[in-house]
Amino acid sequence: MKLIDLNRDGGIGANSLLVQFGDLRVLVDCGLHPKKVGRAATPDLTLLRGTPLDLILITHCHLDHIGSLPVVMREHPNTPVLMTAASRMLIERMLHNSANVMMRQRETENIPDYPLFTHEEIERCVGRFTGLAPGHVKKFRGARDEIEITFHHAGHVAGAAGIEIRHKHRAVFFTGDVLFDNQRTLTGAKFPAGHFDTLVTETTRGITERPVGKERVHEVARLIATINDAIQRGGSLLLPVFALGRMQEVLAILHDARKFGRLVDCPIYASGLGMDLADYFDEITRKTKTLQFNRSLVKDLKIKPLPRKLNPGEDPQQRSLYVVSSGMMVAQTPSYLLASGLLGHARNTIAFVGYCDPDTPGGQLLAARPGDDFVFESIPLKTKVKAHIERFELSGHADREELLEFAVQTEARSIVLTHGDPPARAWFAEALAAQLPRTKVIDPVPLQTYQV
Incomplete structure (x- = not known):
C-alpha cells in the first residue's frame, strides 16, 4: 500500500x-x-x-x-x-x-x-x-x-x-x-x-492527559453546576459549540438536567446551523438507530432564537444561557460577538466544551489570565478579562x-x-x-x- x-x-x-x-x-x-x-x-x-x-x-x-x-x-x-x-x-x-x-x-x-x-x-x-x-x-x-x-x-x-x-x-x-x-x-x-x-x-x-476526576460524567455535573452558579449570581453563561454534534449533545445534557430538576430556570438561546441539524439528528435516530436524539427536547427546553442583530461589545444582561457557534469563537460568529459583550463583566461565564486551536480567539481566551487585555480584532474592541473562563473535558x-x-x-x-x-x-x-x-x-x- x-x-x-x-x-x-x-x-x-x-x-x-x-x-x-x-x-x-x-x-x-x-x-x-x-x-x-x-x-x-x-x-x-x-x-x-x-x-x-x-x-x-x-x-x-x-x-x-x-x-x-x-x-x-x-x-x-x-x-x-x-x-x-x-x-x-x-x-x-x-x-x-x-x-x-x-x-x-x-x-x-x-x-x-x-x-x-x-x-x-x-x-x-x-x-x-x-x-x-x-x-x-x-x-x-x-x-x-x-x-x-x-x-x-x-x-x-x-x-x-x-x-x-x-x-x-x-x-x-x-x-x-x-x-x-x-x-x-x-x-x-x-x-x-x-x-x-x-x-x-x-x-x-x-x-x-486527562486528570483524575475529569471523567465525562463528572464534567457534565460540573458544567450544570457552573451554569447554575453564573445565573444565580446575576450573570449569563456562553457555551461556544460546534454546530454538528456538540450543540445537539449539549442540548440533550441540558434537557436531562432540567428534567431531573438539576438545572436552574433560565432562558436558553440557540440558533443557526446547529438548530437546523437537530432536525437531521431526529431523522437519523428514527431511520438508522445510530443516534439517541429527539427534536422534541428543543420544545421542552423552550429554546429561544438569538436576536437578529448582536451588538459587539454589548452585554445583553439577560441572565441567560447561550449555546451558539462557533466552538472556537471564530471571528464574526455569534459566540465571538456575544463574548465581546460578556467578557468584561465578572458576573458572566464563558465555558468551552470542545477542542480549541491555540491560534483561534477561543484558544487565545483560554490562555488569557484574569485582568488581561483581550482584543476582539475584527470588531475591533479591547476589553479586560473579568468574566469567569472555564474549560470542560467533553472532547x-x-x-x-x-x-x-x-x-x-x-x-x-x-x-x-x-x-x-x-x-x-x-x-x-x-x-x-x-x-x-x-x-x-x-x-x-x-x-x-x-x-x-
Whole structure:
C-alpha cells in the first residue's frame, strides 16, 4: 500500500489521504483548513490531476474532512463517494452551509477564490454519494485489484466511522476521528479487535492527559453546576459549540438536567446551523438507530432564537444561557460577538466544551489570565478579562491512552500518525516505539509517498 498525506501543512486541517492498493487509487476525506482561506485552505490536489481516482471515502461530515469534497469531485467527475448512511443524510446540508459562508466571506473579507464551489455543484455531486450501514461489507473492483470496505461506528459525531479496507491478504484500518466514551446522543466507538497489518490513527489529544476526576460524567455535573452558579449570581453563561454534534449533545445534557430538576430556570438561546441539524439528528435516530436524539427536547427546553442583530461589545444582561457557534469563537460568529459583550463583566461565564486551536480567539481566551487585555480584532474592541473562563473535558476525541491501547492490540506492522499537532504526534511516536518496538511508526511529511 502507498500513502500520501495531501494536507499541505500536516497537523489538523485540510485532512486528506491518497492511498493506493495495487492499481486502485482511493482518497480518504477531502477537508478544508479552518484557519486558512481560499485555495490555500484546500488539500494539495495537484498529485491527483491527470490521473485516475477510483474511489473517495468519507469518515465523517466535519468540514475539516469534507470541506473540499466538491472541488476534487469537479476534477474527477466519475469517481463515486462512499460514507455511512448517517453521513449521507448530513453531508448536503453541511456543504450547502459551507457555500453560504464562503459567499459571505467573499463579500465581507474580499476573498476572490470564494466560493470554492456553488450550490449547483453540490446538487450535481449528490448522485454519486452512497451511504452504507456500519458493518456492511462493500466490494469495489478496479481494472485488476479488488478491495473490501467496511465502516465501523466511531463515536465522535453522528455518522463518524473508522474504515477497514482489505486488499488481498492484508487489512488496513483508518480510525478517522474517534471517541470511545458514550455521549448523551451517541454511543462510543465499536472498533474491531485484533490484528491489522497497517493502522492509520488520529492523534488529536496526544499532549492532553486527562486528570483524575475529569471523567465525562463528572464534567457534565460540573458544567450544570457552573451554569447554575453564573445565573444565580446575576450573570449569563456562553457555551461556544460546534454546530454538528456538540450543540445537539449539549442540548440533550441540558434537557436531562432540567428534567431531573438539576438545572436552574433560565432562558436558553440557540440558533443557526446547529438548530437546523437537530432536525437531521431526529431523522437519523428514527431511520438508522445510530443516534439517541429527539427534536422534541428543543420544545421542552423552550429554546429561544438569538436576536437578529448582536451588538459587539454589548452585554445583553439577560441572565441567560447561550449555546451558539462557533466552538472556537471564530471571528464574526455569534459566540465571538456575544463574548465581546460578556467578557468584561465578572458576573458572566464563558465555558468551552470542545477542542480549541491555540491560534483561534477561543484558544487565545483560554490562555488569557484574569485582568488581561483581550482584543476582539475584527470588531475591533479591547476589553479586560473579568468574566469567569472555564474549560470542560467533553472532547469528541478519544483520550490518548485509549487510542494507544487500541493501537497496541492491533500489533500492526506499520502505524501512520494523522490528525494531530506535532507535539501530539511525537507523544504517540514515542509511546508506540516503547510498546511496539518492531512496528514501523510513520509521521508522514505532506506530499511525500510512503510504502506501508
